[in-house]
Amino acid sequence: MRRLPNNALQKALVKLLTDKLPDVMVYDFVPEAAQIPYVTLGACVTNDISTKTENLYKVDVQINIWSEYRGKYEINNIAERIARLLTSEDGYIDTTADNFAVYRQMVNQYEAFPENEEGYSGVLSLDIYIKNMEAKPDDI
Numbered sequence: 001m002r003r004l005p006n007n008a009l010q011k012a013l014v015k016l017l018t019d020k021l022p023d024v025m026v027y028d029f030v031p032e033a034a035q036i037p038y039v040t041l042g043a044c045v046t047n048d049i050s051t052k053t054e055n056l057y058k059v060d061v062q063i064n065i066w067s068e069y070r071g072k073y074e075i076n077n078i079a080e081r082i083a084r085l086l087t088s089e090d091g092y093i094d095t096t097a098d099n100f101a102v103y104r105q106m107v108n109q110y111e112a113f114p115e116n117e118e119g120y121s122g123v124l125s126l127d128i129y130i131k132n133m134e135a136k137p138d139d140i
């Protein structure tokens with residue numbers, strides 16, 4: 001691995017969700033005063049899939065959704081809005097400021113499950129394919 005895209009992806013993904021879904025709070029760190037429902041970025045798995053000429057990564061990102069609503073409606077509604085955004089032209093994750101380029105992204109799974117106390121949480125899994133634009137063939 002040359003240069004990890006994780007911070008660039010997280011910054012761009014938080015910005016995209018915040019800009020396009022302004023009524024959904026997105027946190028890297030959840031403050032004590034945060035009001036549910038909200039979204040956090042969860043596990044992030046980065047795999048080097050480079051070729052002989054390109055420095056490429058496949059990054060699996062989990063988007064966690066938290067709700068205190070007793071049914072699944074709220075959590076499913078937020079997940080659907082996020083999935084629709086991330087699979088639309090408006091949902092392009094722009095990492096160019098950090099010299100990375102996302103060339104493919106897709107939602108591959110969604111799961112919702114009840115919390116012990118009350119409410120639901122959900123996990124939306126996103127596959128992101130990204131290229132390190134700084135890498136030269138001699139670096140790879």
